[in-house]
Amino acid sequence: MKKSNPFEGAIKQMKKAAVKADISSEQLEHLSYPHQQLEVYLHLKKDNGQTQIVRGFRVQHNNWLGPYKGGIRYHNQVDINEVKALAFWMTIKNAVVDVPFGGGKGGIEIDPKTLSNTELERLTREFVQHIAIIVGPDMDVPAPDVNTNGQIMEWFADEYGKIIGKDCPAVVTGKPLHCGGSQGREEATGLGGFYVLEELVEKLKLKRPLKVAIQGFGNVGSHIAILLQQNGYEIIALSDSKGGIYKQDGALDAGSVKECKKINKSIANCYCVDKICGLSRDNKGDITNEKLLELPVDILIPAAMEGVINKKNAPKIKAKIILEMANGPVTSEADQILKKRKIMVVPDVLANSGGVTVSYFEWYQNIKGEKWDLEKVRSKLKDKMVKAFDTVWEIHKKKKVDLRTSAYILALQRLSSKAQKI
Numbered sequence: 001m002k003k004s005n006p007f008e009g010a011i012k013q014m015k016k017a018a019v020k021a022d023i024s025s026e027q028l029e030h031l032s033y034p035h036q037q038l039e040v041y042l043h044l045k046k047d048n049g050q051t052q053i054v055r056g057f058r059v060q061h062n063n064w065l066g067p068y069k070g071g072i073r074y075h076n077q078v079d080i081n082e083v084k085a086l087a088f089w090m091t092i093k094n095a096v097v098d099v100p101f102g103g104g105k106g107g108i109e110i111d112p113k114t115l116s117n118t119e120l121e122r123l124t125r126e127f128v129q130h131i132a133i134i135v136g137p138d139m140d141v142p143a144p145d146v147n148t149n150g151q152i153m154e155w156f157a158d159e160y161g162k163i164i165g166k167d168c169p170a171v172v173t174g175k176p177l178h179c180g181g182s183q184g185r186e187e188a189t190g191l192g193g194f195y196v197l198e199e200l201v202e203k204l205k206l207k208r209p210l211k212v213a214i215q216g217f218g219n220v221g222s223h224i225a226i227l228l229q230q231n232g233y234e235i236i237a238l239s240d241s242k243g244g245i246y247k248q249d250g251a252l253d254a255g256s257v258k259e260c261k262k263i264n265k266s267i268a269n270c271y272c273v274d275k276i277c278g279l280s281r282d283n284k285g286d287i288t289n290e291k292l293l294e295l296p297v298d299i300l301i302p303a304a305m306e307g308v309i310n311k312k313n314a315p316k317i318k319a320k321i322i323l324e325m326a327n328g329p330v331t332s333e334a335d336q337i338l339k340k341r342k343i344m345v346v347p348d349v350l351a352n353s354g355g356v357t358v359s360y361f362e363w364y365q366n367i368k369g370e371k372w373d374l375e376k377v378r379s380k381l382k383d384k385m386v387k388a389f390d391t392v393w394e395i396h397k398k399k400k401v402d403l404r405t406s407a408y409i410l411a412l413q414r415l416s417s418k419a420q421k422i
């Protein structure tokens, strides 16, 4: 089967929304291509002395609203069309949540779990040497994404500083606190998604407790799981790339599952002791990633990779709401099917925009030499998320279109009015 091209799907979604937005066909054409893309070949020195050639990418999609901005992922299935789609979604996302950034994204085609820490550091530093020429606080500002973290961002900033001959923390966000990171950056994507969901539950007047299944238990999935549980939602299924666990009656304890995953390295088979996760082998608590998506829940949260909800499984989804915490988890074909089935999709460009919002706060603090406390970060994040949600909701009601189309209309309008002034 031919692998679908996520960039083409993303452009299709944009063009659909554009019919209802105030944007010229020239501007739309402009947004249908990235400004530039760089493909690099890294010569990774392995600990055993051998060299492995590894491909990496940085795509700069658009900078009408500000410097290109977006994460870097390390994954063995990274390819140029995926990175182009991800860079495009960053352009839209930054416009929706109203931060002064454009869209960019990077990726390295590697499974970082196959590398030692020293190999990971060498790979990261070599990548920075290749892309240093096109990044910078006013040009392009990377951040963490799938399988990358604060440590990798610290190496990034350090290597960039060496290249330009001075410290430059604002070149990258998502850094640890001790080298210019912001309070609240790590939890930001999950917390932002939580604020959006709470607004939606309020608007729809849904009766609590609500049942939730979450696919993906990395930084985003684990934070939102714990937050939801603390606020009375019932987490009935959780999974990571190797599989998951499911509790038919009652709910899982997300904090304990996190502890268990730390020890076991995966959620699959992570029954813990009965009293911790509430599962035992006899409860038949296993669930595959595919089956998790089809569970009878109120809210389904894909928080891992793109394209997991597609035309094959969209007819089988039973959730009432899908909160897209991953980027691009629902394909454009699936979107149509879900719409017909009256399943509400909260799009990635709104739901997961809390991460880049606090990245903006971090970049701003670096540039101004400020240090904000956690309370200030959280309250500013909440303001941004609620405002973005309310504006998208208003368009949804006024124009009678789905939330993704509404978010795109908002983004395209903002992009278009800025482009006219450039």
Ligand code: GLU
Binding pocket: 069, 070, 071, 072, 141, 142, 143, 144, 145, 146, 173, 174, 327, 352, 353, 355, 356, 357, 359
């Ligand atoms: N990788 C995150 C995203 O997809 C964060 C990007 C950033 O902070 O620049 O939104």
